[in-house]
Amino acid sequence: MNELTGGQAVVKALQTQRSDVVFGLIGSAGMEIFDALYDAPDIRFIGVRDERTGVHMADGYARATGKAGVFLAGQNGPGATNLVTGLAQAHAAYSPVIALAGSLSTGHVYRDAFQEVDQQSLFKPITKKTITLTQTARIPEMIGECFRAALSPRQGPVLLNLPRDLLAESLPEENYAEAGAAYITDSSTGSPQTIAAAADLLRNAQRPLIIIGGGVKNGRHQAEVIRLAELLNVPVAMSPGHGDAFPYSHPLYAGQVGPRGNAVASDLAKQADVILALGTRLGFNTTFYLRGSLNPAAKIIQTDTEATAIGRFCPIAIGIQGNAGCISEGLISELVDHKAGAETHRWTEAFAERREALLKIRDEENATGTDPIQPGFLFKTLRDVAPDDAIYTMDAGTLCLQATDQLRYMQTPSLFTPLDFGLVGFSYACGLGAKIGQPDRTVISLMGDGGFGMACSELGTAVENGINTVCIVMNNGCWGAEKAYQRDFFGRRYIGADVTNPPFDKLAELWGAKGFKVTHAAELAEVVTAAIECGRPAVVDVRVDPAALFSFRKDSFKNRAGK
Known part of the structure; x- marks a missing residue:
């Protein structure tokens, strides 16, 4: 009968989740996992010099690929506490990072043991979910739960504490709980009535503006937004840090809004009569929480995968919970025969002139x-x-x-x-x-x-x-x-x-x-x-x-x- 250590089960579970890269820093608490990685040629291991920067690497990998970035902290105590800054960053950015942290042996908990720290309590506030393994047999189940939690809307980091005695324990392979690969898709669009109401606001707007954020960028929905913007003939601005959610070369590209953006895009937000906020919280970096950062008289349509983000920081006319790409598709279907009016054309032409002047000044200066x-x-x-x-x-x-x-x-x-x-x-x-x-x-x-x-x-x-x-x-x-x-x-x-x-x-x-x-x-x-x-x-x-x-x-x- 084939037996697997807990460490081998972790690696097999990562293979089931189709992880092909693991970043990590070796340590004695996770040695069983590292030893199992030695026999896993389909997983590339990147050994780093510090757990904090290693989590940043997993974060960058996740953002670049749309997959979960995996980091393995081999040492409990200081090796785990070094994860804090990296996971707090990933949490703030809604980045799907999975941290596997070596943890104290279960028989040593609450005994002031060497390198003991309450890792469950430490990471709970800065992760989407923190889990401590309780049985070796549940390793595949817990790894699967990490991937489901990290990749489901709204995405975020997850930490799994792995007690070293459970990693060393050997069990017959058939004793491990099966867990399939976690693939999360979000096709939520909002109700047809809400989409129709939002389309009516956009149809009747004279100075419309689309503001897009991480929900468009991370979901790779720029194609849908391009089609919607071209249909409406409306400028597209981005929340800070997401200036790549729409192609820079497109004539409707306005750049980033707010105190960390540019004056042209920010003025659009202050003058628009209807604002479609797609996949953005309209939060601190966009507005500094100042109502005047957006036209107080504007009718705002806000969409987000997370219901609690909708209308949280400024009054809105319509809120739609769902996938930014699917919502854009729904609006395109409602507006398929729409022709932008003369006032909207003047608004967009004036924007294009101001944008061209801004770029010219930047280059000339x-x-x-x-x-x-x-x-x-x-x-x-x-x-x-x-x-x-x-x-x-x-x-x-x-x-x-x-x-x-x-x-x-x-x-x-x-x-x-x-x-x-x-x-x-x-x-x-x-x-x-x-x-x-x-x-x-x-x-x-x-x-x-x-x-x-x-x-x-x-x-x-x-x-x-x-x-x-x-x-x-x-x-x-x-x-x-x-x-x-x-x-x-x-x-x-x-x-x-x-x-x-x-x-x-x-x-x-x-x-x-x-x-x-x-x-x-x-x-x-x-x-x-x-x-x-x-x-x-x-x-x-x-x-x-x-x-x-x-x-x-x-x-x-x-x-x-x-x-």
């Missing part, structure tokens, strides 16, 4: 680079030289926040950010995961020097596994966002704002990667092109103007204005 290098010139260079297949990953922080609306996103998905959690140290590791998921695409990770300092140990992971991304370190020698606040609101009383860095190009070379350094604007395009084409993990250390800082959260310090 940065046509000739100056030293020290300005962020806008870097962004223009990327627009000029990056290929159409480029995926961009970004950190939080002042430089990356300036970049999100300024790059070309020609395919979906192409932009991965931590804006919902505001995380620094995310971008490089996320880019490595995205490249594993989309190996044929160019991946460019933008980071400040502070954030890269947090994540640069994963250069070893990139070199070891041949993950050829390009990391552009916008090196200004400081924690830029916070230094901007100290400059603008605290009388230039700088403390903890400046950062001493090594030459990152040399650091990359020491790891075995390819390092580049740019100190003059005239070199930038040639060097970035060389990094993209070098065929190795690459780091480009770009010295940007340390004075080119921007205070994004002025609302947080309005009490200090004028001080």
Whole structure:
């Protein structure tokens, strides 16, 4: 009779769920799983240098592929607690990450054992679901539940604690509960009456606007939105961080709205008489919770897969729970014979003129680079030289926040950010995961020097596994966002704002990667092109103007204005 250890059962269950990549960091509590992975050639194991950045890789992989990203933390206690930041980020971004965490032996619980921590309580607030295995025989069932929970709407991270004694236990293979592969489809459209009512509002609008978010991007529903927008002849704006949910090259592309977007898209939101919000919460990054960010008189149609998100942050006229693509299809069917009126044509033509002027100004202001290098010139260079297949990953922080609306996103998905959690140290590791998921695409990770300092140990992971991304370190020698606040609101009383860095190009070379350094604007395009084409993990250390800082959260310090 064939027997399997619990660790072997975990790997077999992952194979049943068709996982082909597992990111992880080896540890004694999960050793049975790692040993079983040795005999699983159909699963690629990517060993990382830190659990936090490893979860960011699984997050990037999930966003790039639409599949669940799996991370294995082999050690209970500190190995598990290092997962917290990565899972909190995935939770805020609704990213389907599955974390398998080695856990204390069941007989040692509540005995102040070595590396004991209450992992069930620790992860519950920052995951969609946290489970602790209680019987070895239920491993396939629990792994299946992890995939179902992570991939069902609205998606999110799941953690499974795996006590080490249950992983070591051997059972006859027939004793393990069967669990089929979890495939989640969402074809919900809302009621025909609600779709018809929404179509009537759009049909009679004079200044309509579509705002789309993660529900369109993550569901890969851009084709349906393009057809709907063209039928209505209506501009399409995006919530921040989702500027890739609609093709940059399309004439109806407005870019991102809100305080982290552009003035043209934001003005549309303030002037529209009907707003169709597809797959977006209209939350903090879009509105800062300020009613004036959207026209207070606008009739808002909001759709989301999660009922509690509808109408949560602003009054709406119609709410529709469901899949953004299916709802778009329903609206197209209702509006199939619709012809946009003269007022709508004037509205859209005026938008197109303002959008063209904005892009012209961006290019003209940065046509000739100056030293020290300005962020806008870097962004223009990327627009000029990056290929159409480029995926961009970004950190939080002042430089990356300036970049999100300024790059070309020609395919979906192409932009991965931590804006919902505001995380620094995310971008490089996320880019490595995205490249594993989309190996044929160019991946460019933008980071400040502070954030890269947090994540640069994963250069070893990139070199070891041949993950050829390009990391552009916008090196200004400081924690830029916070230094901007100290400059603008605290009388230039700088403390903890400046950062001493090594030459990152040399650091990359020491790891075995390819390092580049740019100190003059005239070199930038040639060097970035060389990094993209070098065929190795690459780091480009770009010295940007340390004075080119921007205070994004002025609302947080309005009490200090004028001080």
